[in-house]
Amino acid sequence: MNKxxxxxxxxxxxxxxxxMIREYLKVSFExxxxxxxMMAIGQVAKxxxxxxxxxxxxxxxxxxxxxxxxxSSPKFETVRKVVEALGCKLGIV
Structure with missing residues (x-):
């Protein structure tokens, strides 16, 4: 038997x-x-x-x-900085 x-x-x-990064963050945000x-942002940062x-x-x-x-509950400014460092932007549509 095969394992x-x-x-x-x-x-x-x-x-x-x-x-892939943008789509992953977009879906997580939505x-x-x-x-x-925050978990998704952490995975992208990693x-x-x-x-x-x-x-x-x-x-x-x-x-x-x-x-x-x-x-954790980071400040919005911290989240914004990290998201921008990942090459993305936060927006309201």
Whole structure:
């Protein structure tokens, strides 16, 4: 009998283009769940490199980790900076 092996799905593995990143963040934002959105932002930051995103957002690496930690409530300004460092913009349509 053949054994089937599986591994945990990790979104970071698929966030390899600006289009995929934008779509992933857009869908997460449209769901309306702020924790889900912050998780998605964290996954994109991880895919692009936490240190690089922290630098672009003018945040320390430690503060970025704190802002993206599960259950955190970062300031809107922090979220905006990180989203822009990811190459996206927040908007109201």
């Amino acid at each position: 089937t092996t599986t591994r945990t799905w990790d979104a970071v593995e698929y966030l390899d283009s600006p289009e 769901e309306g769940d702020s924790e889900q959105l 895919a692009q490199g936490i240190s690089e995103i922290a630098k672009k957002a003018n945040l320390s690496r430690q503060n970025l980790y704190k802002a993206l930690a599960q259950g």
